[in-house]
Amino acid sequence: MADALTAEGINLAFGGHRVLTDVSLDFRAGQITGLIGPNGAGKTSLFNCLTGLYQPQQGSIALCGRRIEALPPARRAREGLARSFQHVALCPDLTVAENVMFGRARLGKAGWFDAFLPLPRGRAEAAEARAAAEKVLARLGLSAFSEALPASLPPGTQRMVEIARAIVAEPRVLLLDEPAAGLNAAETRHLTEALRALAAPDLIMVVVEHDMDLIMQVCDRIHVLNFGRRIASGTPAEIRADPEVVRVYLGDPDD
Amino acid sequence: MPDGMSVAEPVAMNVARRSRAWSRDAVLLLALALLPTTLGGFWVYGIGVCMANAMAVLSVSFLLRYGGEVSIGHSFFLALGAYTVAILERQAGVSVAIGLPVAALAGVLLGLGFAWPSRKLSGIYLAVATMALALAVPELILQLGPVAGGYEGLYVAKAPLPGIPLDLQRYYLPLVVLAMAVVLLRRFRHSRQGLALLTARDHPRAAEAFGFSRGFARLAAFAISAGIAAIAGALLAFSASTVSPNSYTLWTAIYLLVGSVISLSGLGLVAALVGGAFITLVPQLLAAWGDWVPILYGFALLVVVILGDRPAETLTKLRGRIGGGRHG
Ligand SMILES: Nc1ncnc2c1ncn2[C@@H]1O[C@H](COP(=O)(O)OP(=O)(O)O)[C@@H](O)[C@H]1O
Ligand SMILES: [Mg+2]
Numbered sequence: 001m002a003d004a005l006t007a008e009g010i011n012l013a014f015g016g017h018r019v020l021t022d023v024s025l026d027f028r029a030g031q032i033t034g035l036i037g038p039n040g041a042g043k044t045s046l047f048n049c050l051t052g053l054y055q056p057q058q059g060s061i062a063l064c065g066r067r068i069e070a071l072p073p074a075r076r077a078r079e080g081l082a083r084s085f086q087h088v089a090l091c092p093d094l095t096v097a098e099n100v101m102f103g104r105a106r107l108g109k110a111g112w113f114d115a116f117l118p119l120p121r122g123r124a125e126a127a128e129a130r131a132a133a134e135k136v137l138a139r140l141g142l143s144a145f146s147e148a149l150p151a152s153l154p155p156g157t158q159r160m161v162e163i164a165r166a167i168v169a170e171p172r173v174l175l176l177d178e179p180a181a182g183l184n185a186a187e188t189r190h191l192t193e194a195l196r197a198l199a200a201p202d203l204i205m206v207v208v209e210h211d212m213d214l215i216m217q218v219c220d221r222i223h224v225l226n227f228g229r230r231i232a233s234g235t236p237a238e239i240r241a242d243p244e245v246v247r248v249y250l251g252d253p254d255d
Numbered sequence: 256m257p258d259g260m261s262v263a264e265p266v267a268m269n270v271a272r273r274s275r276a277w278s279r280d281a282v283l284l285l286a287l288a289l290l291p292t293t294l295g296g297f298w299v300y301g302i303g304v305c306m307a308n309a310m311a312v313l314s315v316s317f318l319l320r321y322g323g324e325v326s327i328g329h330s331f332f333l334a335l336g337a338y339t340v341a342i343l344e345r346q347a348g349v350s351v352a353i354g355l356p357v358a359a360l361a362g363v364l365l366g367l368g369f370a371w372p373s374r375k376l377s378g379i380y381l382a383v384a385t386m387a388l389a390l391a392v393p394e395l396i397l398q399l400g401p402v403a404g405g406y407e408g409l410y411v412a413k414a415p416l417p418g419i420p421l422d423l424q425r426y427y428l429p430l431v432v433l434a435m436a437v438v439l440l441r442r443f444r445h446s447r448q449g450l451a452l453l454t455a456r457d458h459p460r461a462a463e464a465f466g467f468s469r470g471f472a473r474l475a476a477f478a479i480s481a482g483i484a485a486i487a488g489a490l491l492a493f494s495a496s497t498v499s500p501n502s503y504t505l506w507t508a509i510y511l512l513v514g515s516v517i518s519l520s521g522l523g524l525v526a527a528l529v530g531g532a533f534i535t536l537v538p539q540l541l542a543a544w545g546d547w548v549p550i551l552y553g554f555a556l557l558v559v560v561i562l563g564d565r566p567a568e569t570l571t572k573l574r575g576r577i578g579g580g581r582h583g
Contacts, residue, residue, distance in 0.1 A: 106466030115446035
């Protein structure tokens, strides 16, 4: 497939513990794809395989037809993959704006002399990075916090900052791991709108989330994982109607 | 979402604190620059050495701050810088003006040379690996043979500038270099490389996911730190006027680490000078009170163990507890 991120036959195990079994799926450009499943189903592990933090024992990964499974994580970032983390991974010593600026640091050309000396190119680039960060923060309604340290912000806002960091370099693939965890109702509404606004024809966007209202509202397609296997794929309506998905995940546990 | 006011206040405080730090440093530098006009030669010599030592402490603090790692081997890079200056003067007749940049380059290169094979080590394992460096130093120097002057060492007596008394140059060179280092490090904090190293220190996976590998982070942090240490060694050779193997033992490396911790691994002028004063004075005091050596040894060991695997985090906590003194 041309404009898509595809995983084929992914098998991942730690010791004898199988985490992903023969997972094949694709995420298409211009769509928001949901990745859902019970805790421990392997959603974060799949993200880690896609971004290169985990090396699956088997399987191939391709971005727009180009194989990337052999690339280290830093190279995949250059290919246009960006993500947020389930456990917030912002640098506590950097302000919000600086954390976001880091999201596009790899695009910089400023060398080691620029890092220490006030040379024109480095200064121009730093100003550019700051402007880009401020723009993204404004877009997500976070401008008021740009000079704050992450620890002074509520968890929901920290997650939004992670999204800002992930989108500031205009990635081709955006992987969001439980962006709504810890958000209150108003914050979740704000996030839902923000995610919708982020969707773009050439952006491949994947959201792992437990909040089914959010998933059903923003996703064009959904993949369901259970015990490391893909058990269903389809539109929100199809997924809601799928008996197995209802049984293992969507169903009321009290039934 | 919390309202903007709740964070606006600490932000304003940060800005105010930063500008206070600038003016405090400026006053301090001015005072240091004027000291030789009022103080006798003994003090000028001592404070000159202290400022060179402050630079040495900065090198260890840089590694802690940006690499999140503990070194008990930086006496190696110190010796490298010091002997580069001394040997270049003796063999090629050039002063520290040439010796210092050569030393810095050698420090960066050997720093890379050490960091590459040890890039998978961290925490206490890396600390032990660096200790091997420190242990090797005196023997390595003696192996160099007469070029390095053996046990007696070498004198460093060539003035970089004509027409200014040498003892004043021994004072002002470390002052100027230390001041420059503090300013350059402050700039580095805001560079893209600085942001990358700080993120890699706390969340190596996040740094990787945004294009900076762990190998890059380790090599960069170590090479810069080693370069600073070699510059400090060059200053030390020039300011103290001699180099000899027993100035660069494992003890030197341990003092550097303790000095860095005592200054809360700050990269500002005050922190560096506090650490520099510590490592200038303690060996003198120890010579007088030999009984204290085992106690200090135990303390140093305790420091390494407490810092353990997450030295940066531990120091951040300490810093917070001692009153939010976010140096540099
Ligand atoms: N680095 C790892 N080492 C060992 N087991 C792991 C590792 N990462 C994930 N797992 C295991 O993989 C399974 C799936 O975890 P995860 O991908 O975090 O699930 P999810 O994100 O769907 O909740 C869990 O059983 C977890 O314990
Ligand atoms: Mg997860």
